[in-house]
Amino acid sequence: MTTIGDLVGARIATVLPDVIEPADAAALRARFATSPTSRYALVDRGAYDAVPVHDLAPFADLVPFARDATERDLVIAEARVLRLRPGDYLLAHHDRVYEGFPIELVVDLSVAPIAGAEIHYRRRGQVFFRVPNAPGSVAIVERGPTVTCNHTYVSKRHPPDVEVVRLILLLQATSATKSSTV
Amino acid sequence: MWRIPDERDERDDAWRTARPFPHVVIDDFVDPAALDELMTILDDEPVERYEADLYAFDATAPEPTTAAFRAMRAAFLAALAGPLARITGKVCTRVDLRAYAYRVGDYLLPHADHQDGLDRQLAYAYYLPSPEPPTGGELELYACRADAAGALVEIASAAIIAPRANRLVVFDVSTISLHQVCEVTAGLRLSLSGWFYP
Numbered sequence: 001m002t003t004i005g006d007l008v009g010a011r012i013a014t015v016l017p018d019v020i021e022p023a024d025a026a027a028l029r030a031r032f033a034t035s036p037t038s039r040y041a042l043v044d045r046g047a048y049d050a051v052p053v054h055d056l057a058p059f060a061d062l063v064p065f066a067r068d069a070t071e072r073d074l075v076i077a078e079a080r081v082l083r084l085r086p087g088d089y090l091l092a093h094h095d096r097v098y099e100g101f102p103i104e105l106v107v108d109l110s111v112a113p114i115a116g117a118e119i120h121y122r123r124r125g126q127v128f129f130r131v132p133n134a135p136g137s138v139a140i141v142e143r144g145p146t147v148t149c150n151h152t153y154v155s156k157r158h159p160p161d162v163e164v165v166r167l168i169l170l171l172q173a174t175s176a177t178k179s180s181t182v
Numbered sequence: 183m184w185r186i187p188d189e190r191d192e193r194d195d196a197w198r199t200a201r202p203f204p205h206v207v208i209d210d211f212v213d214p215a216a217l218d219e220l221m222t223i224l225d226d227e228p229v230e231r232y233e234a235d236l237y238a239f240d241a242t243a244p245e246p247t248t249a250a251f252r253a254m255r256a257a258f259l260a261a262l263a264g265p266l267a268r269i270t271g272k273v274c275t276r277v278d279l280r281a282y283a284y285r286v287g288d289y290l291l292p293h294a295d296h297q298d299g300l301d302r303q304l305a306y307a308y309y310l311p312s313p314e315p316p317t318g319g320e321l322e323l324y325a326c327r328a329d330a331a332g333a334l335v336e337i338a339s340a341a342i343i344a345p346r347a348n349r350l351v352v353f354d355v356s357t358i359s360l361h362q363v364c365e366v367t368a369g370l371r372l373s374l375s376g377w378f379y380p
Contacts, residue, residue, distance in 0.1 A: 042337055
C-alpha cells in the first residue's frame with residue numbers, strides 16, 4: 001500500500017558500499033585536515049567539527065551515483081565536512097529542514113568503522129533509514145520538509161583519537177528536471 | 183525512610199548560592215536500614231529500553247505498575263514537599279518517579295527539562311546502590327547565556343556531580359538549566375528520577 005507519507009516523504013534512501021578507494025579517502029581527509037575548521041559546541045544541539053567546502057568541482061564524479069539512484073539531473077549546490085570524535089553528536093532538532101526535495105549525499109571518509117556511529121534519517125521524528133559508519137560508502141537520501149537527521153553519539157569507550165569523517169554534499173535538481181511533489 | 187532535615191540548615195543557603203543554577207546535593211538521603219526495603223519495591227517493576235538521538239537508557243513506565251511503588255512515590259512527595267518549599271521557595275504538590283538504569287554506553291545528552299505547558303519546576307535524581315557502581319554517569323551542569331529570543335548562545339560546563347549511592351540531587355528547572363548524564367563507561371548506574379510540579 002502506498003501512503004500519502006510515502007509520496008511526500010523521502011522516497012530515496014540507499015547506501016552504496018565501497019565507492020571511495022581508501023587511498024582517495026585518505027587524500028580527502030588530508031586535504032580537509034588542513035582546511036579551516038570550526039568547533040560547534042552549543043551542546044544542546046551538537047558537538048562536532050565542521051569544515052566548509054567551497055570548491056565543489058572535485059566531487060563532480062560523485063554526481064552520477066546520485067543521478068542513477070534518483071533518475072534526476074543533479075548538480076552539487078553545497079558541501080561541508082563533519083568530523084565527530086568520541087563524545088560528539090548532532091541532534092535532529094539542530095538539523096536543517098529543506099522546503100524542497102534536494103538529495104543529500106554522504107561520503108564516509110572515516111579510516112575505520114566505529115561501532116554505533118550512524119546517521120539516522122527521520123520522517124516527522126521517526127527513524128526511517130539508518131546509515132552505518134562504513135568507510136568508503138556513499139549514502140544517497142532524498143531530503144524534504146518532513147525529513148531531518150541526527151548523527152548519533154559517538155561513545156567515549158572508543159579510543160580518543162578515532163574520528164568519523166563525513167563529506168556531505170547537497171544536490172539540487174537542475175531546473176529542467178526538478179521533481180514535482182503531489 | 184527519607185532523611186531530610188525539617189529545619190533550616192546549610193543546604194538552604196547552598197540552593198541559593200549554587201552555580202551554575204540553583205541545586206542542592208543531599209548525601210545519605212535514605213536510612214541505610216530502609217535501603218533493602220526500597221530496593222525490594224523496585225525489584226518487581228518492569229523496565230523498557232528508551233533510545234533516541236538524545237538518550238539511551240532503560241526506565242520504568244511513567245506510571246508505576248505496583249501499589250508499593252505508587253505508595254513510595256506518595257511517601258517521597260510527602261517527605262520532600264515541606265523541606266523543598268523551604269529550601270527552594272517552590273511549593274510542590276505532585277511528583278513523577280521512575281527508576282532508571284544506565285548500562286555501559288548509555289547517556290542522556292545536554293537538555294534543559296523545561297517544556298512549555300509541562301510545569302516542571304524542580305528536577306531530581308536519587309542514586310541507588312548498584313551491584314557494580316558506575317564509571318561515568320555523572321550529572322554535568324552547564325552555565326548558559328541566552329539571547330533575547332531565548333536561544334542558548336554560550337554554554338560552558340560548570341559543575342559535575344558524581345552518582346554516589348544514596349545521594350539525592352535536586353535542581354531548578356528553567357530554560358537555562360542545561361544538564362546531561364555523562365556516558366556510563368563501566369558498571370551500572372541506577373537511579374530514581376523525575377520532576378516536582380506545583
